[in-house]
Amino acid sequence: MILIALSWIILLLFFIPCGIAVKSLLKLKSSGNYIPIFLGLFIQCLGLSICSFFFKIGLEVFIANFLISVVITYWKSKEIKESVKEILFDLRALSTTSKCSLLSIFIFSLFKCSQFPFIVDNESYYLQTIKWINEYGLVKGLGNLHIYFGQTSPFHILQAGFNFNFLTERSNDINGLILNLSSLYFITEFEKRYKINGEIHWIGFILIFNILFFQFISSPSPDLLIFILSQILFYYFMDKEDSLENYKIATLLFLNLLFIKITIAPLILLLFYKMYKSKKRLYFFLTASAIIGAVLCLKNFIITGYPFYPLQILPINRDWTIPEKLLKFVIHITENSGYSKTSDLKNPTILHKLNSWIQLGGINRIFNFGIILLFAVGLVIKRYKNQTKYIFLYLVLALNFLILLFTSPQYRYFLPEFVFLFVVIFSTIFCCFKGSIKTALYSFLIAIVVPLAFTEIIGYPNLTKNRLHQDKESNSWTQILIPKKNSKYAEIAFEKVTEGNLDFNSPKENFFFYGTANGELPCVNKVQVDYLKKKYNFIPQLRTSDLADGFYSKNTAENE
Structure with a gap:
């Protein structure tokens, strides 16, 4: 736990200077104190992805990255000091209850990150793709070696840049830092909005999902960043001033999402909604999109031979291009895994697929029924039903969900919609019962501490049929200093x-x-x-x- 906390401090020494530099270059004066850190993470992800075209992302790149960060820190030392002071001021200004919530999240996340990774994908391709990037950079046709290596995400490249592989095999914990930063951002925005206009805003209620988010932080899963940044994007679309600065931030948030996972692509409509108001917005969007698109397509081309992987659009015929039969096999598995846990559907009709999807058991059933209910209730919320921006956002989320529903409706793909609709509806009900700010803050604390404290006695077999997710974790005091290895199968021969x-x-x-x-x-x-x-x-x-x-x-x- 101690070593993980130290690694997070080191990460901030990279992310904060880069974020402040981006803020300065793009003249984002009203970005606040936390958005620049997320922008710094994005720039690091982009920069390391470009480096991986030419170099292995190991010690040499880390040293070069460190030296660049030192230069940026010296260049922007005044702004960085001011930003850190403002963050500390925000922390001191929070209520005692919120401080307890953040402290609980910090301690529990350190403990969770010191355990073996929970997500099974860690054992199939997360670890291996990161290892390839550490030792070779991006490798031509890597998807031919293992059918899932073609899914190498820029987030894995980011993790490769900061897993300290030259020192240890126990550090893949960027997600833990992301959870803590986002929790700080959500609770700070929640309290500030209440102090300004007495509003009980939905953004604070995202904290009650931490029990779910915690399952993703012990592994280098790209999904957590999708869950977090999507909520911030929705917040900027719904509640931030409609300015050029905020449009730039929303654009970068969306491009970061798209860079990490293509399934989020329909959210581009949120940017189109506000693009027409200024040519500067259009020019910024086109420029930033061209850079991200080029890097993403080149990454996909190197690994699979398909620039728009997993789509088969415009394949480039090279000796390392994945054969069409194998690509269809991967797509078939991905699509059917959302409808049936056995992925054994044989030429099913869409009705057969949907019937199978709705009958899935365990945690899948909870989210599958839940998202349908949330969309039904979200359509008639009096608090927002007359707000044009909410209606448009609702329609975009519905479109994204329908696309997933007819392609691969795995619940983790539609969690951005689930989380947003749930917190909007829940906060509306809370306000209808005239809940106070103190009640809300105590609710957040209870929702964070109680589920996490009882995680060890939850019966995982009741939530999932996947035997790889049913094993109980055995903990030891040594985790206080040294985390467990990056694989739960570290001892396998x-x-x-x-x-x-x-x-x-x-x-x-x-x-x-x-x-x-x-x-x-x-x-x-x-x-x-x-x-x-x-x-x-x-x-x-x-x-x-x-x-x-x-x-x-x-x-x-x-x-x-």
Whole structure:
């Protein structure tokens, strides 16, 4: 826990100077004290992604990044000092209850981050993609080695830049810092709005979702940043002054979301809604979008051969381009996993899919029924039903949900809609019963502490059928200083397997069809390789004798 707290301080030494520099260059005078930190995170993510085209993201890049940050800190030392002072002033100005809430979040998040990662995707491709970036940078055709490596996110590149891989294999905890920063932002905005106009605003009620957010912070999941930044984007759209400065911030927030996960793309309509008011807005949007789009497409092209991956639009024919059959296999799995936990639907109709989706059990059923109910209630909220911006935002969220519903309605994909509609409805009900500010703040504290305190006695089998998510964590006092390793399967044994010209490491225990844990590169489960060889006649192969030159998929049927 102590080492994790120290790593967060180091991260702030990078994010704050970069954010202040962006704030200065874009003349964002009214951005507040916390938005620049998120912008600094975004710029670091973008910069490291560009570096990964040319270099491995290891010690050398970290040192260069550190030196650049030192220069920026010296250049903007006055603004940085002022910003830190204002943040400390905000903290002192908070109520005692809010301070207790933030302290609870801080302690619990340190404890959670010191545990083994909870999200199963950590064991299939999070760890491995980060490891490839650390040791080689972006590698051509990496998606041919493991079908999920094509999903390498810029967030994983960001994590590779700050996981201190040259010192330890126990640090992938940026999400913990993001949760603490966002909680501070939400509660500060909530109290400030109340002091200004006596408003009990919905933004503070986001804190009651921390029990859900906590499940994502012990692993380098891109999803948490999506949940957090989407709420800030909605807040800027709904409640911030309609100015050029705020439009720039909203644009950067959206582009950060899009950079991390393409499923958020329909939210671009929120920017279009306010773009027409100024040519400067259009020019800023086009310029920023062109930069982000170029980097994202190039990243996708290098890893998969498809610039708009996972879409098959405009594929570029290179020897490392993932074969269409394998790409369709990945898409099929992703789509069906939202409808059926076994992903075994055979040519289903849309009605069959929706029927399967609504009948999913455990936590899926809670969110699936919940989102339908929230959209139904959200349509008739008296507090907002006459507000044009709310109606437009509601329609955009409904459109995004419908797209997901007919493609891959995994509940984590529509959590931005779920969280927003829930807090808007809940805050409205709270105000109808004339709840006071003290009651709200105490409610936040209880909603944070009680669920987290009883996390260890929650029966996970009642919430999920996934056996990989049902294991209970065993804790030890050593976690106070040293966190556990980045994989819950850190002790699993691996074996060397040869397939054609490729020697790869495979877990001896087939704990998960896509599982690789933290095996040495190159690593892929031999069960997966054998399955794709038998079903589709493709095996991963080295392009040259050098791992850095990447992989291609060889059609074994051509040799028969």
